[in-house]
Amino acid sequence: MYREIIIDHYKNPRMKGTLDPHDYSYEDDNPLCGDRIRIDVRVDDEGRISEAAFSGEGCAISMSSADMLTEAIIGKTLEEVKALDKAYILEMLGIELGAVRLKCALLSLKVLKAGVYGLETLEEELL
Amino acid sequence: MRSLSGAKTLDVMRVRQDFPVLARETRKGVPLVYLDSAATAQKPRTVIDAMTNFYETQNANIHRGIHRLAEEATEAHEAARKRVADFIGAASSREIIFTRNTTESINLVVFSWGRSNLHSGDCILLTEMEHHSNSVPWMLLAEELGLRLEFVPITGEGLLDLEAYARLLELEPRMVGFTHMSNVLGTINPVKKMTEMAHEAGALVLIDGAQSVPHFAVDISDVGADFMAFSAHKMCGPTGIGVLYGREALLESMPPFLGGGDMIKRVSLREFKANDPPYKFEAGTPAIAEAIGFGAAIDYLDELGMDAVHAHEQQLIGYALERLAEVPGLQQYGPDAEKRGGVVAFTFNGIHPHDLAQILDDVGVAVRAGHHCAMPLHESLSIPATTRASFYIYNTIEEIDALIGGLHKAKGVFG
Numbered sequence: 001m002y003r004e005i006i007i008d009h010y011k012n013p014r015m016k017g018t019l020d021p022h023d024y025s026y027e028d029d030n031p032l033c034g035d036r037i038r039i040d041v042r043v044d045d046e047g048r049i050s051e052a053a054f055s056g057e058g059c060a061i062s063m064s065s066a067d068m069l070t071e072a073i074i075g076k077t078l079e080e081v082k083a084l085d086k087a088y089i090l091e092m093l094g095i096e097l098g099a100v101r102l103k104c105a106l107l108s109l110k111v112l113k114a115g116v117y118g119l120e121t122l123e124e125e126l127l
Numbered sequence: 128m129r130s131l132s133g134a135k136t137l138d139v140m141r142v143r144q145d146f147p148v149l150a151r152e153t154r155k156g157v158p159l160v161y162l163d164s165a166a167t168a169q170k171p172r173t174v175i176d177a178m179t180n181f182y183e184t185q186n187a188n189i190h191r192g193i194h195r196l197a198e199e200a201t202e203a204h205e206a207a208r209k210r211v212a213d214f215i216g217a218a219s220s221r222e223i224i225f226t227r228n229t230t231e232s233i234n235l236v237v238f239s240w241g242r243s244n245l246h247s248g249d250c251i252l253l254t255e256m257e258h259h260s261n262s263v264p265w266m267l268l269a270e271e272l273g274l275r276l277e278f279v280p281i282t283g284e285g286l287l288d289l290e291a292y293a294r295l296l297e298l299e300p301r302m303v304g305f306t307h308m309s310n311v312l313g314t315i316n317p318v319k320k321m322t323e324m325a326h327e328a329g330a331l332v333l334i335d336g337a338q339s340v341p342h343f344a345v346d347i348s349d350v351g352a353d354f355m356a357f358s359a360h361k362m363c364g365p366t367g368i369g370v371l372y373g374r375e376a377l378l379e380s381m382p383p384f385l386g387g388g389d390m391i392k393r394v395s396l397r398e399f400k401a402n403d404p405p406y407k408f409e410a411g412t413p414a415i416a417e418a419i420g421f422g423a424a425i426d427y428l429d430e431l432g433m434d435a436v437h438a439h440e441q442q443l444i445g446y447a448l449e450r451l452a453e454v455p456g457l458q459q460y461g462p463d464a465e466k467r468g469g470v471v472a473f474t475f476n477g478i479h480p481h482d483l484a485q486i487l488d489d490v491g492v493a494v495r496a497g498h499h500c501a502m503p504l505h506e507s508l509s510i511p512a513t514t515r516a517s518f519y520i521y522n523t524i525e526e527i528d529a530l531i532g533g534l535h536k537a538k539g540v541f542g
Contacts, residue, residue: 001485001489002482002485002486002540007540007541010541011541031502032497033479033480033481033496033497033511033512034497034498034511034512035479057511058479059479059480059481059482060479060482060541061481061482101481101485104481
């Protein structure tokens with residue numbers, strides 16, 4: 001499960017930080033394990049994500065997933081972000097996850113979508 | 128293993144033979160090292176067989192049945208109640224109410240005794256080390272009635288602050304509720320002394336015995352508490368059945384908790400007369416096979432001897448604390464071995480407890496990660512979560528070595 005790429009993104013995050021000002025920002029947590037993620041994004045005139053950053057704390061799975069996701073969405077339109085799903089995250093991580101750890105992996109996508117679309121209860125939709 | 132002193136000692140290798148699940152591997156070539164008994168204990172063959180045997184030879188609903196099977200099932204169910212009463216030193220079986228689990232037992236006290244005895248402004252005294260099951264039900268009732276909830280703080284060593292406890296008793300709480308043993312810190316609280324102090328202050332006492340009754344001898348008549356809750360599944364018994372011990376006079380005075388069959392003497396269209404305790408509090412068909420399995424679990428523990436069980440766990444926790452202290456970057460929470468049971472929660476090198484538990488799972492070591500249903504306690508320790516290893520009768524020194532080995536592996540991955 002702890003593939004090199006996951007440990008690498010966990011230990012050396014490329015996208016960690018906050019953006020001020022930002023066009024969208026959202027924070028949420030997974031109270032069961034204490035993971036907390038905030039994602040900030042800036043959108044250019046053409047509606048594409050030009051910058052993104054994440055902050056927070058959590059396990060290697062949630063943090064590396066947040067790092068990879070915020071890296072991957074640069075240049076995507078908000079419509080394209082809307083289409084991202086569980087399968088996308090799992091493919092990005094390259095691992096299989098049980099129900100418990102899936103929540104860790106999907107927290108960043110949940111935060112991103114909630115920030116961009118204002119949807120607060122995406123969990124069921126995602127799982 | 129080092130030898131134990133005392134009359135009855137526990138032969139751990141023989142004990143392990145009694146637990147079928149311990150023979151399995153978690154994946155090919157990786158034996159199971161089960162260090163999660165504080166969450167639920169494994170079940171010996173005798174418990175599994177007792178339940179299977181019931182379903183295969185006696186299955187019937189209990190009470191009021193005239194036929195042979197119903198009679199046998201009723202007898203077996205009530206014999207289990209008697210086993211529980213004797214095991215904890217209750218004066219009579221009438222003081223043993225079967226519930227679903229510790230949580231339901233506490234809810235029963237809160238909503239039966241609490242709702243009918245408490246009024247706006249009344250104080251309930253709990254502690255900062257309670258499992259959510261002994262705080263959230265009180266929060267619900269506090270919201271409903273306007274109760275005042277106060278909490279005994281913990282010391283840096285992980286013990287209850289008894290001076291603060293004495294001061295808080297001056298608030299004249301109506302009920303004091305505390306855990307006998309913390310499910311995170313392992314702290315064994317001085318329940319007899321605390322009960323005496325509470326009674327002197329005019330309060331009733333509810334003890335959460337979920338982590339104590341399975342692990343050492345608890346004599347409720349000696350402790351003197353008014354209520355005590357615990358679960359079968361943490362003491363080698365099945366899930367789905369727990370116990371509320373209550374002093375008989377109190378149970379007599381309390382209104383029913385849930386309504387339905389079995390808890391009544393007679394019913395007319397608009398009224399009912401409640402049954403006597405314990406049946407008054409047992410609405411509907413109970414967990415019959417589970418009660419019988421529970422009885423078998425108590426037989427099993429009795430056979431080992433609770434003092435031998437405790438001595439074995441003392442040896443394990445002593446060794447575990449020694450070994451964990453040698454691991455750089457590891458911080459364990461809770462008091463010295465002699466003040467605690469076989470539970471140790473820790474943080475390690477900033478590795479998230481979920482990641483740590485996952486890597487330990489790779490080497491077959493089953494531990495728990497998170498807040499262990501004690502979020503306020505973790506808050507007071509200023510940590511979001513811990514990894515917890517907990518021991519029982521079937522654990523060995525070698526398994527603690529396996530835990531230490533797993534920690535070193537985790538350090539390699541995240542180092």
